[in-house]
Every structure is written in structure tokens, then in C-alpha cells.
Amino acid sequence: MSASATIALLGQPNSGKSTLFNALTGLRQHVGNWPGKTVEKKEGSFSYGGNEYKVADLPGSYSLSANSDEEVITRDFIASGKADVVCILADSSQLQRSLFMLADYAGIDAPCFLLLNMADVASDQGKKIDASVIEKKLGIPVVPFSATDIKSYDTFYKTLEKVLSKNAKINVDDLAKQYESVKGYREICDLIPENTIEGYSPMWLAVKVLENDEVVLARLKNSLGADAFNKIEEARKNTNGAVATGGCKFKWIDDLLGGAVETKEKKVSLSRLDRIYTSKTWGKAAVILTVLLGLIASFIPALPLMGVGEAVLALKAPVMNGLASVGCPEFIILIAGDVIIQSFSYIFKMLGFVFGVTLVFGLLEEVGVMARISYVFDNTMGKLGLQGKSVMPFLISFGCTMGGAAGARVIDNWGQKVLTIALAWAVPCGAAWATIPMLSAIFFGPGAVGVIVAILLTMLVHMWITAKVFGGKLVKKEDRYGMIMELPPYHKPKWGALFRYVFGRTKETFVRVTKVILLVCGIFWLLSYSPSGNGGLLYRVGLAIEPVTKFFGMPWQLFLSYIASAVGKEGAVGVISALYSGGAYGTAFTQAMAGGADTSNLSSLLLANVTKPEALAFIFAMTFNMPCVVALAATFQETHSAKWTARIVIYYTVVSLILAFLAYHVGMLIW
Amino acid sequence: MSLSEVKENREALVSGINGDARFMSRITSIGLTPGCRVKVIKNDKNRPVLVYSRDTMIALNRNECKGITVEEVTA
Numbered sequence: 001m002s003a004s005a006t007i008a009l010l011g012q013p014n015s016g017k018s019t020l021f022n023a024l025t026g027l028r029q030h031v032g033n034w035p036g037k038t039v040e041k042k043e044g045s046f047s048y049g050g051n052e053y054k055v056a057d058l059p060g061s062y063s064l065s066a067n068s069d070e071e072v073i074t075r076d077f078i079a080s081g082k083a084d085v086v087c088i089l090a091d092s093s094q095l096q097r098s099l100f101m102l103a104d105y106a107g108i109d110a111p112c113f114l115l116l117n118m119a120d121v122a123s124d125q126g127k128k129i130d131a132s133v134i135e136k137k138l139g140i141p142v143v144p145f146s147a148t149d150i151k152s153y154d155t156f157y158k159t160l161e162k163v164l165s166k167n168a169k170i171n172v173d174d175l176a177k178q179y180e181s182v183k184g185y186r187e188i189c190d191l192i193p194e195n196t197i198e199g200y201s202p203m204w205l206a207v208k209v210l211e212n213d214e215v216v217l218a219r220l221k222n223s224l225g226a227d228a229f230n231k232i233e234e235a236r237k238n239t240n241g242a243v244a245t246g247g248c249k250f251k252w253i254d255d256l257l258g259g260a261v262e263t264k265e266k267k268v269s270l271s272r273l274d275r276i277y278t279s280k281t282w283g284k285a286a287v288i289l290t291v292l293l294g295l296i297a298s299f300i301p302a303l304p305l306m307g308v309g310e311a312v313l314a315l316k317a318p319v320m321n322g323l324a325s326v327g328c329p330e331f332i333i334l335i336a337g338d339v340i341i342q343s344f345s346y347i348f349k350m351l352g353f354v355f356g357v358t359l360v361f362g363l364l365e366e367v368g369v370m371a372r373i374s375y376v377f378d379n380t381m382g383k384l385g386l387q388g389k390s391v392m393p394f395l396i397s398f399g400c401t402m403g404g405a406a407g408a409r410v411i412d413n414w415g416q417k418v419l420t421i422a423l424a425w426a427v428p429c430g431a432a433w434a435t436i437p438m439l440s441a442i443f444f445g446p447g448a449v450g451v452i453v454a455i456l457l458t459m460l461v462h463m464w465i466t467a468k469v470f471g472g473k474l475v476k477k478e479d480r481y482g483m484i485m486e487l488p489p490y491h492k493p494k495w496g497a498l499f500r501y502v503f504g505r506t507k508e509t510f511v512r513v514t515k516v517i518l519l520v521c522g523i524f525w526l527l528s529y530s531p532s533g534n535g536g537l538l539y540r541v542g543l544a545i546e547p548v549t550k551f552f553g554m555p556w557q558l559f560l561s562y563i564a565s566a567v568g569k570e571g572a573v574g575v576i577s578a579l580y581s582g583g584a585y586g587t588a589f590t591q592a593m594a595g596g597a598d599t600s601n602l603s604s605l606l607l608a609n610v611t612k613p614e615a616l617a618f619i620f621a622m623t624f625n626m627p628c629v630v631a632l633a634a635t636f637q638e639t640h641s642a643k644w645t646a647r648i649v650i651y652y653t654v655v656s657l658i659l660a661f662l663a664y665h666v667g668m669l670i671w
Numbered sequence: 672m673s674l675s676e677v678k679e680n681r682e683a684l685v686s687g688i689n690g691d692a693r694f695m696s697r698i699t700s701i702g703l704t705p706g707c708r709v710k711v712i713k714n715d716k717n718r719p720v721l722v723y724s725r726d727t728m729i730a731l732n733r734n735e736c737k738g739i740t741v742e743e744v745t746a
Contacts, residue, residue: 061700062697062700062701063696063697063699063700065693065696065697065700067693067696067697093726094725094726094727095726096702096725096726097701097702097724097725097726097727100699100700100701100702104700211692211695211696212692213692213696241692241695241696242692242695242696242699243687243688243695243699243704243705245699246695246696246699246700246704247699247704247705247706249699250702250704250707268710268712268723269712270712270713270721278713278715278718278721280715280718283718371730374730375718375719375721375730376718378718378719378730378732379717379718379719382732478693481693481694481697481732481735482719482731482732482733482734482735483719483730483731483732484697484698484701484729484730484731484732484735485701485729485730486701486727486728486729486730487721487728487729487730488728489728
């Protein structure tokens with residue numbers, strides 16, 4: 001392999017950037033963070049013609065302004081020369097608007113070419129685009145492209161090689177002429193010498209000054225000194241900002257497209273599906289139905305991997321017996337069975353979920369449904385500081401919190417994504433919903449309905465308070481702006497690229513999550529292990545601090561079960577049953593998680609040992625505790641932040657204990 | 672008048688955009704600039720306004736629409 005070149009992909013949302021990235025890199029991609037930032041960094045590689053290429057999928061939205069970290073990272077990455085070539089994507093079916101990115105880019109000093117994506121959609125709409133006319137005016141290669149057409153990729157690779165050898169750059173003369181008409185432009189431009197900031201032309205910088213770009217202003221102040229900078233400040237007084245420069249950019253685009261595009265007049269109307277989604281009466285119901293159907297559909301692709309999880313679990317007994325028969329020490333046997341095999345069983349079941357949820361909700365995103373979900377819930381979710389899309393992870397979390405966390409990846413703002421996951425933890429998952437009615441029915445009979453209603457109300461208040469607690473830090477006030485977003489036309493999915501993306505993410509989840517789950521399960525097991533089979537550190541601590549836990553309404557048996565519910569809610573009831581019937585804690589838990597716990601005489605056992613207020617306290621503590629170790633791992637995987645994951649865990653532990661305390665004392669008043 | 676006052680299925684020309692630098696930059700980057708023609712597709716209370724402009728369906732928060740002044744085009 002010869003020396004590698006780096007290609008940066010730049011384009012507005014819905015320009016098909018991610019699809020191209022997935023198609024180019026396939027499984028050879030990696031998602032990390034930009035150094036020191038909370039912005040996702042997507043990198044990948046591919047080889048063509050014996051050369052190795054690196055691809056960076058640049059984050060960002062509709063322009064290269066300083067509106068977000070994403071946009072600043074993107075433009076600095078390009079200007080720093082880290083990209084050997086920038087591939088700018090535009091949507092052929094909305095060419096005029098989507099070329100704005102190109103106009104905003106013009107003036108950054110890096111070789112580039114323009115990809116007119118979705119050429120197939122444009123031609124279906126009766127648009128004819130003559131790329132050569134645009135190419136002549138721009139001075140860089142302009143390539144019509146369609147992700148579904150294999151021949152397109154050939155042209156893409158050829159163009160790439162050409163640009164790399166020729167260093168093609170945009171001809172900005174006509175754009176500069178447009179800017180001359182803007183008040184203040186000439187003065188400011190004259191005050192900025194060439195190479196003031198590496199990689200940006202004086203024209204580009206002057207325009208950003210007019211647009212009141214704080215990052216550029218700060219850097220100019222730094223490099224020009226106070227005198228020159230004050231003159232710039234003077235010159236930009238009473239100018240029209242982004243409205244004036246934006247007008248120039250669109251005029252330039254109009255000139256660029258003059259003689260290159262033929263369109264048919266078409267009547268604008270909403271499709272039948274959009275009439276339902278945007279309906280005042282049916283919109284919300286339609287969105288909830290869509291997400292629920294998506295959730296159900298995501299179980300279908302999840303099943304094979306979940307089957308693998310079950311198969312791994314089936315190995316546990318034979319492996320443990322096998323190890324015992326060759327005289328292996330008991331400690332090792334237990335680690336192999338209760339920690340390693342058990343953990344991998346979780347991991348594979350979890351991967352099934354991740355796979356299914358990523359596939360189905362990635363599909364909804366790609367065909368354009370996700371944008372409609374955003375639209376419908378923008379107002380409601382906006383009150384929590386979130387995007388409309390956040391409603392989707394919340395709904396998924398009624399089934400499985402981990403699925404909710406995985407679903408949150410369609411939220412493009414990191415802070416909002418973390419906040420969404422933090423709130424999704426408050427939604428009781430399927431396992432909690434299996435336990436709540438059962439325990440409630442044992443203790444409260446028909447009153448169980450009341451408990452369920454109380455849980456739902458608590459959930460809403462919990463989410464609202466949590467949004468206040470974490471919202472200020474995660475979603476800054478100036479970032480809480482209203483929606484300005486395109487509702488893209490519905491697209492046919494690109495199955496190949498979608499599957500590559502889904503496999504890539506699943507593989508990465510597997511690698512990252514395995515460590516977390518092995519670690520947490522290992523520590524948990526060690527704490528509950530004792531050579532005699534009864535005892536263990538957790539058991540002794542539980543006994544010792546019982547006076548304290550009683551304060552929260554939980555005797556030691558319930559408290560240990562509460563701790564177990566943080567690892568997995570499925571196990572909570574099994575642990576209670578084992579502890580009250582005098583079983584060993586560690587084994588009881590792993591057996592309960594594997595579905596083998598004996599709960600036959602549970603109700604008589606519980607009624608004899610647990611009071612009603614204690615039961616109520618436990619139900620609340622268990623429900624609002626950390627969802628499970630797998631959700632923890634998924635949260636870490638999606639947020640890329642150990643710090644925030646830890647914060648959320650601690651917060652939920654504290655809040656669940658407070659809720660237990662409240663429930664216990666309310667219970668004491670009633671009974 | 673402001674864009675949020677335009678009735679459904681009516682067209683208008685953008686005459687001015689007012690707001691902070693961030694708003695102006697975001698609104699121009701999605702294609703709304705003075706002089707550009709928009710058609711209001713959907714205008715329900717408590718929902719973003721849906722407008723069609725430059726071949727694109729755009730959802731705009733109601734509050735933010737107040738900063739966009741338009742002149743209605745009488746067809």
C-alpha cells in the first residue's frame with residue numbers, strides 16, 4: 001500500500017453524506033470523539049487502485065458558521081490541511097439550496113470537488129443538470145452521482161485521483177464580486193492581510209466578520225493586534241450581517257446554475273403520508289404508532305443474535321460440569337460460568353437489540369420518517385431542551401432501556417443525546433413492567449393499578465426534574481433554539497450502505513461493551529462470592545448497614561435485591577425469593593437472571609416477611625434504579641463519556657433511594 | 672406581516688430577517704433570504720410552520736418565524 005490520502009466529506013443534512021461514507025468504508029470505520037470535544041468523530045478507510053484512502057465524515061449542519069462546535073471543528077479540520085481533498089456534497093433535487101455549503105466553503109484553501117448527489121431523484125423529478133457548465137464556472141470537477149448506481153462510484157474514484165494530482169480549487173472571483181456590494185466588506189477585507197489565519201482567505205474571513213462569527217473575531221483579534229482589530233470592529237458597525245452575505249451566496253449560486261439546470265414547474269403539496277404525520281389530530285398518534293411498530297419490527301433482525309445469547313447460556317452447565325470433572329478449583333469454575341459465560345450471554349442478547357434497533361431506526365432516519373417525528377414532537381420535547389426525535393428513545397425504553405440508548409444515536413447534538421439517554425433511564429423497562437404488577441398484586445391486590453399509575457406519574461415528574469438537573473449543563477441556553485430544519489423528501493433506502501453501517505456499529509458496540517459488562521459483572525460477582533456459599537462481602541455489608549437501609553424502607557434482603565436490580569431487573573424477584581428462603585445470594589442472582597429461579601411459593605414467602613410499606617419502597621427503588629448493566633454499557637458506548645455515564649449512575653442511585661424513602665413513609669401513613 | 676401570520680397555501684416574499692447573528696446565519700443557510708419566495712404549506716398552532724422554498728420543505732419554529740417579515744403575494 002502506498003502513502004494514504006485523506007478525504008473529508010462535507011455536506012448539509014440529507015445530502016447523502018452518511019450513505020456515501022458507509023458505502024465507501026463499509027466495516028472499516030470507527031466512531032470516536034474529536035480531541036477534547038464532545039463531538040462524534042467518524043473515520044474510515046478504503047483502498048482503490050492500490051492506494052489506501054482515509055475518509056473523515058465531517059460533522060455539522062447547514063453551513064460553516066460558528067453556530068456549533070461541529071461546524072467549527074469541520075472548518076478547522078479542512079483549513080488545517082488535514083484533508084488532502086474535500087468532497088462537497090449537494091442534493092441535485094434541491095440544488096440551489098444545498099449548494100449553500102459550497103458557497104460557504106469557498107475561500108477555504110483546500111483542494112475539493114463537488115458531488116451532485118441524488119442525480120437519480122433529480123432526473124425522476126424532470127430536472128436536467130449539465131454538470132460541465134457548473135464545472136467550467138467553478139474550476140473544480142463537478143460529478144453527478146447516485147449512490148444506487150455502481151458506475152457512479154467509478155467516476156467518484158477517478159475524480160478523486162484527478163483532484164489529488166491537480167489540486168483543484170474553487171474559482172471565487174465571481175463570489176468576491178458579489179460581496180463587494182455588501183456594506184463594510186471592502187474595508188474589512190483590506191484590513192486582513194493574506195495568511196492572517198492559515199487556510200482561510202481574507203475574503204472568507206471578512207465575510208465571517210460581517211456574519212458576527214465569534215470564533216473568527218477572537219482569532220483575528222489575537223493575530224492582528226488591538227489597533228487593526230478596532231478598525232475592523234468600526235467597519236462592521238451597522239452592517240447587515242448574515243442576511244446580506246447570505247444573499248450574495250445565493251446570487252452567486254443562481255449565476256452558477258444559470259444555463260445549467262432545466263426544471264419542470266411542479267405543484268407543491270404534501271404526500272398522503274405527510275398529511276397524516278402533520279395532522280393536528282393524528283400526527284402524534286401516527287408517530288407513536290410508527291415507533292412502536294418499529295420497535296416490534298426490530299425484534300425480527302434481533303432474534304438470531306438473541307438466539308446466540310441463549311445458546312451461550314446453554315453452554316454454562318456443561319462447561320461448569322466439565323471443568324469440575326477435570327478437577328478445576330471451584331473459584332475458577334464459578335468465574336467461567338457465572339461471570340464469563342453469563343456475561344457473554346447478556347452481551348449477545350444485547351447485541352441483538354442493538355442490531356435490530358440500529359437497523360430499523362436507521363432505516364426510518366434514512367427514508368426521512370425521523371424528520372417527521374422531529375416535527376411532530378418539536379414543541380413537546382423542546383420544553384425539556386430536547387429535539388423532537390428524543391421521543392423515540394423514550395418510547396423504545398418502555399421495552400428496553402438499552403434499545404433506547406442505542407436509538408438515541410440519531411440525535412445529532414451530543415448534549416441533547418446524553419440528556420435524552422439520561423431521561424430515558426427513568427422510563428421503566430419491560431423487565432420492570434413484568435415485576436411491578438406481580439409484586440403489586442401480591443401486596444396490594446386490586447390496588448396494583450394505583451401503584452402502576454403512581455409509577456407512571458413518578459416517571460413523568462422524574463424526567464421533568466432530571467431535565468432540569470442535567471439540562472443546564474448538557475444543553476446550554478443559547479443552544480435551545482427552535483427548529484429550523486428541512487423535511488426531506490422520502491428516499492428509497494440504500495440497503496447495502498445501511499447494512500454496512502449497522503454491522504459496523506454492532507461490531508463496535510460489541511468491542512466496547514464487552515469490557516464494561518465483564519468488569520461490572522466480575523466486580524459484582526466477587527462482592528457476592530464466598531467460599532462457603534453463603535456470605536460474601538455484599539451480604540456482610542448489607543447486614544451491617546441494615547439500620548441505614550431500613551431508613552429507606554428496605555431490610556437487608558430487599559436492599560441486596562435492589563442492588564441486584566441494578567445489574568438486571570430480571571433477577572430482582574429471584575434474589576428476594578432466594579434470600580427469604582435462606583439461599584445463597586450470588587448463585588441465587590445468576591440463576592434468577594438465567595430464568596431458573598424458584599418463585600413458586602413467592603407470595604406466601606413475601607407476605608410473611610415483608611410489610612406493605614416496605615414492598616412499596618422496594619417497588620419504587622427497583623423501578624427507578626439503574627436499568628441494568630447492559631443499559632449502562634450502551635450509555636457509555638453512545639455518550640463516549642465515562643464521566644457522564646458515572647454521573648447518571650450516581651444520580652439514579654440517589655434518586656431511587658429518595659423515592660424509596662418517600663414511598664416507604666407514604667406507605668407508613670396509609671397502612 | 673410575519674411569516675407565521677401567512678395562511679396555509681398562500682405565497683409570500685421574504686422582505687426582512689431580524690434576530691441575533693446566530694438566527695440570521697441559520698435561517699440564511701437553510702435558504703431563506705430577503706427576496707426569496709415561500710409558500711406556506713401548513714400553519715397549525717403549537718406546531719412548527721411548514722414552508723416550501725427553493726425546492727425544499729422547511730419546518731420553522733413558530734417563535735423564530737416572528738423574526739421573518741414577508742409581503743404576501745396576491746395571486
